[in-house]
Amino acid sequence: xxxxxxxxGDLDDISLQEIRQTGAKGIVTALHEVPYGHVWDxxxxxxxxxxxxxxxxxxxxxxxxxVHEDIKRGSGNLNGLFENYRQSMANLAxxxxxxxxxxxxxxxxxxxxxxxxxxxxxxxxxxxxxxxxAAFEIHMLGREKAEADYPADVVEKAAQxxxxxxxxxxxxxxxxxxxxxxxxxxxxxxxxxxxxxRTYEGIEQDELRANYARxxxxxxxxxxxxxxxxxxxxxxxxxxxxxLPRIVSNMEDIAWIMNAYDSPANGLTLCAGSLGxxxxxxxxxxxxxxxxRIHFAHLRNVRxxxxxxxxxxxxxxxxxxxxxxISVLIKENTRRLKNAKTxxxxxxxRPDHGHELLSDIGRCSIPGYPLIGRMRGLAEIRGxxxxxxxxxGNGVSFDxxxxx
Numbered sequence: 074x075x076x077x078x079x080x081x082g083d084l085d086d087i088s089l090q091e092i093r094q095t096g097a098k099g100i101v102t103a104l105h106e107v108p109y110g111h112v113w114d115x116x117x118x119x120x121x122x123x124x125x126x127x128x129x130x131x132x133x134x135x136x137x138x139x140v141h142e143d144i145k146r147g148s149g150n151l152n153g154l155f156e157n158y159r160q161s162m163a164n165l166a167x168x169x170x171x172x173x174x175x176x177x178x179x180x181x182x183x184x185x186x187x188x189x190x191x192x193x194x195x196x197x198x199x200x201x202x203x204x205x206x207a208a209f210e211i212h213m214l215g216r217e218k219a220e221a222d223y224p225a226d227v228v229e230k231a232a233q234x235x236x237x238x239x240x241x242x243x244x245x246x247x248x249x250x251x252x253x254x255x256x257x258x259x260x261x262x263x264x265x266x267x268x269x270x271r272t273y274e275g276i277e278q279d280e281l282r283a284n285y286a287r288x289x290x291x292x293x294x295x296x297x298x299x300x301x302x303x304x305x306x307x308x309x310x311x312x313x314x315x316x317l318p319r320i321v322s323n324m325e326d327i328a329w330i331m332n333a334y335d336s337p338a339n340g341l342t343l344c345a346g347s348l349g350x351x352x353x354x355x356x357x358x359x360x361x362x363x364x365x366r367i368h369f370a371h372l373r374n375v376r377x378x379x380x381x382x383x384x385x386x387x388x389x390x391x392x393x394x395x396x397x398x399i400s401v402l403i404k405e406n407t408r409r410l411k412n413a414k415t416x417x418x419x420x421x422x423r424p425d426h427g428h429e430l431l432s433d434i435g436r437c438s439i440p441g442y443p444l445i446g447r448m449r450g451l452a453e454i455r456g457x458x459x460x461x462x463x464x465x466g467n468g469v470s471f472d473x474x475x476x477x
Contacts, residue, residue: 074370074406074458075099075421076451077133079442082106082121086437087444089128095448096455099133099421100125101174110141110154113161118168133421134369135165136174136342137182137306140288145179146276147284155291162292166299172368172421173296174342176306177285179273179317183253183309183347186246188440189429190384196428199441200384201310201350207231208238209246214263216270216316227380252440253309270315278318282329285320289334296338304340304368305330309347310383311354323351324359331366340366343402346373346425349393350383357397364405371425372399372454385426385441388450389457399457403465424450 077099078092084105092100104113104121125132138161141154165173176182186209190200203223208231210219220228238246251260261269296303311322320326327341341363348354360367374391377383389395406420427446429438438444 074402074419075133076455077101077421077423078447078451079136079423079425080125081439081442085439085442087442089125089130091444093128093130095444095451097423097451098130099423100130101134101136101421101423102132103135103137109139110143110157112157113138113164115164115167118164118170122168122170132168132170134172134174134423135170136369138162138165138173138175140175140177142180142272144288145177145281145284146272147280147287148272151287155288158292159295162295162301163299166301171300172302172304174304174306174369176308177281177288177321178308178319179276179281180269181250181253181315181317184250184314185253185440186249187384188249188252192384192428194428194430196430196446197434198385198428199426201382203227203378203381204230204234205246206250206314208235209250210315211235213243213247214267214315219316222313222316224380270317273317276318278320281318281320282333285330286333289330289339293334293336293339297336301338302340302368303338304342306342306371307344307347309344309350311347311351312381323348323354324362327359327363331363337366340368342369342371343367344371344373344425345393345395345398346371346375346385346391349375349391350377352377356393357401360398360401364401367402367405367420370402370420370422372422373425373427373450385428387428388424388453395454396457396461399454400461400465403458403461422454424448424454426450 076097078097079101080092082102104117107113122132143149144151144154185199186202186205187200189197192198204227207223207227210216211231212235254260305321308319308322313319343360345356348356348359374386374388374393374395375383376386376391402420424447426441427443427450429443430445433443433445
C-alpha cells in the first residue's frame with residue numbers, strides 16, 4: 074500500500090520537506106483555491122504536480138474534486154457544471170492523477186463541535202459533542218424540529234449547556250462547526266447558515282439519491298474512458314445533521330452506490346473514522362464486502378459515547394479494530410499486485426486526523442491535520458502493516474470478517 078499524506082498546498086503550514094521526513098511517499102491534495110463548479114486548469118494542476126515531484130513525492134490522490142451544491146440539490150441547468158467536472162477529471166488524468174476522492178454530503182464536509190478537546194496525555198483532539206450540537210441546532214440556530222433529532226436527555230442537557238454559554242462560547246462553537254465547510258471560501262454567521270440551509274428544504278434522502286444517481290451517470294463513463302478511479306467519501310458524521318439528509322453512512326448505503334452504476338471506476342474511499350462513528354457499522358466487515366471497490370483509505374479511529382458523541386482517538390486505540398481492518402486492505406492489495414497486468418503502486422492510504430501533540434500545539438495547522446500527531450499515526454499504522462505482511466508471509470493468519 075502507498076503511504077500518503079494530506080497537504081493543503083499554500084494554505085498548509087506544513088511543508089513538503091517536513092512531509093518527506095515522515096516517510097510518506099504520496100501526496101493527497103487538491104486545488105482548494107479554485108471556486109466550486111469551475112474547471113481546474115491543466116497548467117495549475119501541472120504546477121502543483123511539479124511542486125510535489127520537486128520534493129521527491131508523488132501526487133497519489135486528488136482529494137477532493139468537489140461536487141457543486143446545485144448538483145446535490147438537483148437545481149437549475151446542470152449541464153455546464155457536469156461538463157466542467159468532466160473536463161477537470163480529464164485535466165487531472167492528463168497530469169497522471171487518476172484517483173479522485175469526492176463526497177456527496179450536503180453543505181458540510183465534516184462536523185465537529187470542538188477543535189481542541191483535551192485528551193489525557195496533554196494533547197488535543199477533534200470532538201463531536203451531541204449536547205453541544207443540540208444546543209447549536211435548537212437554541213442558537215433555532216432549527217424547526219431539531220429536538221426530534223436528539224434523545225430527550227440530550228435535549229435537556231443542551232438546554233442547560235446553552236443557558237451557561239457566553240458570547241465567546243457561542244462564537245467558538247459556530248467557528249468549529251463552520252470549519253467543516255469545504256474549500257477556502259464560504260463561512261457563515263447564524264443568519265447566513267439559516268439562509269443556505271433553506272436551499273435544501275424539502276430535499277429528503279430519496280431525492281438526494283436520485284441526484285446522486287444522475288451524478289454517477291454523468292461522470293463514471295468519463296472516468297472509465299480516462300482510467301480514473303472515483304471514490305466517494307462516507308458521511309462525517311454518518312447521520313442526518315442540521316436537517317440535511319445523509320446517504321453514505323452505512324453498508325446498505327454503500328451497496329446502493331456501488332449498484333447505482335456498477336463499474337470498477339465507481340468506488341469507495343474507506344474512511345475508518347467516518348464509518349466508525351456509527352455504532353452499527355462493523356468497519357472491517359464493510360471493507361471486506363467492498364474490498365475490490367476500495368480505491369483509497371483514510372485510517373483513523375474514534376471513541377464513541379452512548380449519547381452519539383465521539384472523539385478522534387489515537388489511531389490504534391479507538392473502537393475500530395485497526396489490525397483487522399488493515400489485514401483486509403493488505404489482502405486486497407496483495408490480490409491486486411498479483412493480478413496486475415501493469416505495474417501498480419497499491420492502495421493509497423493516509424493517516425487521517427491526529428492529536429495535536431508537542432510542537433503541534435499553537436502551530437495553527439489545519440484543524441485535524443497536525444504534523445506530530447499524524448506522524449505518530451503513520452508510524453503506528455506502518456508498524457501494523459509491516460507486522461501483518463511479515464506474519465502473513467510466514468503462514469500466520471488473522472481473524473478476518475466471515476465474508477472475506
